[in-house]
Amino acid sequence: MAEAVLALEGLHKRFGALTATDDVSLTLRPGEIHALIGPNGAGKSTLIAQIAGSLRPDAGRILLGGEEITGLSVAARARRGLGRSFQVSSLAEPLPAIRNVMIGVQAQAGHSFRFWKPAERDPRLIEPALAALARMGLAHRAWTPVAELSHGERRALEVACALAMKPRALLLDEPMAGLGPEGSARLTELLESLRLEVPILLIEHDMQAVFRLAERISVLVAGRVIAHGDGDTIRRDPQVRDAYLGE
Numbered sequence: 440m441a442e443a444v445l446a447l448e449g450l451h452k453r454f455g456a457l458t459a460t461d462d463v464s465l466t467l468r469p470g471e472i473h474a475l476i477g478p479n480g481a482g483k484s485t486l487i488a489q490i491a492g493s494l495r496p497d498a499g500r501i502l503l504g505g506e507e508i509t510g511l512s513v514a515a516r517a518r519r520g521l522g523r524s525f526q527v528s529s530l531a532e533p534l535p536a537i538r539n540v541m542i543g544v545q546a547q548a549g550h551s552f553r554f555w556k557p558a559e560r561d562p563r564l565i566e567p568a569l570a571a572l573a574r575m576g577l578a579h580r581a582w583t584p585v586a587e588l589s590h591g592e593r594r595a596l597e598v599a600c601a602l603a604m605k606p607r608a609l610l611l612d613e614p615m616a617g618l619g620p621e622g623s624a625r626l627t628e629l630l631e632s633l634r635l636e637v638p639i640l641l642i643e644h645d646m647q648a649v650f651r652l653a654e655r656i657s658v659l660v661a662g663r664v665i666a667h668g669d670g671d672t673i674r675r676d677p678q679v680r681d682a683y684l685g686e
């Protein structure tokens with residue numbers, strides 16, 4: 440079996456008396472979409488924050504490409520290839536879509552562009568940014584201000600921004616949030632097309648999207664992984680039906 444791109448080993452996180460992450464281990468393999476699902480308050484955001492580096496686990500390890508990153512800052516993890524999009528929109532509204540993506544390209548390239556020429560006209564920034572936009576079906580909206588994009592286009596743009604950093608692994612925190620069935624179906628299709636480019640750890644409440652996209656699903660309840668497996672295994676698991684999926 441291929442080595443995991445991202446591995447969580449026995450992560451623990453407490454907030455006072457509350458154990459928000461209780462011995463969580465999981466892996467993300469090359470070419471895979473692995474979904475993390477669970478009811479509100481299960482600890483999904485707390486887990487993502489530990490992976491991204493904004494929250495330190497009390498115990499356990501996080502490995503990216505076999506290298507331990509548990510003690511690294513958010514920026515250092517991003518430089519090593521951990522990409523993420525956010526649950527709450529972090530886009531710069533007045534700027535055209537492409538400028539938002541170019542910030543990601545610039546970050547990935549380090550500081551070499553700073554004294555070059557106005558970033559806006561630098562083909563070394565524009566071309567990879569356009570490629571990331573095209574990947575997410577947004578080439579025709581490149582020069583449209585973010586404020587004029589639809590909600591679905593913004594969600595796709597957030598993924599494009601992360602893709603522009605050429606991540607080795609991508610964390611997506613509820614990318615379908617706020618999308619109607621049509622927008623959700625469109626974004627699902629786009630994410631499906633990314634599968635072989637970059638493995639994705641997907642936190643998502645939209646179960647149609649999860650079952651369509653994920654090879655493996657981990658179910659988090661009260662900080663613990665209570666079930667793990669492919670879509671059929673998870674659908675049939677009585678504990679999961681009880682705790683999350685209902686009948």
Ligand SMILES: Nc1ncnc2c1ncn2[C@@H]1O[C@H](COP(=O)(O)OP(=O)(O)OP(=O)(O)O)[C@@H](O)[C@H]1O
Pocket residue numbers: 454457459477478479480481482483484485486
């Ligand atoms: N900074 C914090 N201090 C104290 N408790 C926290 C903190 N952050 C999260 N919690 C608690 O940890 C538990 C897990 O919360 P978390 O936000 O990770 O869940 P979630 O699965 O992401 O929920 P949702 O689906 O609603 O986003 C909750 O009981 C929450 O109240």
